[in-house]
Amino acid sequence: MAEEITLPEDLEVRADAIRLFGKWSWVGVEVRDPGLKRYISLRPIWLPHTGGRHEHRRFAKSQIPIVERLMNQLMRPGRNGGKKHLAYNIVKTAFDIIYFETGENPLQVLVRAIEKAAPREETTRIMFGGITYRVSVDVSPQRRVDLALRHIAEGARQCAFNNPKPIEECLAQEIILASRGDAQSYAIRQKEEIERIALSSR
DSSP: OOOOOOOOSOHHHHHHHOEETTTEEOTTOOOOOTTTGGGSBOOOOSSOOOTTTTTTSTTGGGGSBHHHHHHHHHSOSSTTTTOHHHHHHHHHHHHHHHHHHHOSOHHHHHHHHHHHHOOSEEEEEEEETTEEEEEEEEOOHHHHHHHHHHHHHHHHHHHHTTSSSOHHHHHHHHHHHHHHTOTTSHHHHHHHHHHHHHHHTO
């Protein structure tokens, strides 16, 4: 007689079984900013590597896991271009450092950092009768996430450049400071500068 198989009734048990890097649970991670909910993908995965399958579909990058998008930002053209495994190890180690320093789930800290570092207003150039001037505009949610990730990665890269501190520590520090809204964070400073210029261009 075949043994009877019982499936777990609670879906959260199955979702909790999938852990990022085999450590960090996706359960309970939430996006508080209602405008960014559709653009920060928190679909549970073990390995954040989709292989570029969303590349040729418009706006499909919002379906890529948010951790992989951070890794992709670390692979800028130049020395680290195309080194996905190196970016993977950097983010994996940075998440361990975030946990040891804050005691929180690093996924939640990253989401909070993106929410705090995403600019709400910026400027664009308008040409009118041969004269160019700047006008403040609202930033779309997709671009808000893009800019926040770009500034977090840039801040980590600048901190580690010509410095004995490794980039893993710099990235962890940048994410922690950004999640607190601290002005020492490069991403927060960039956001405030963009919004200050936009305010003067209204």
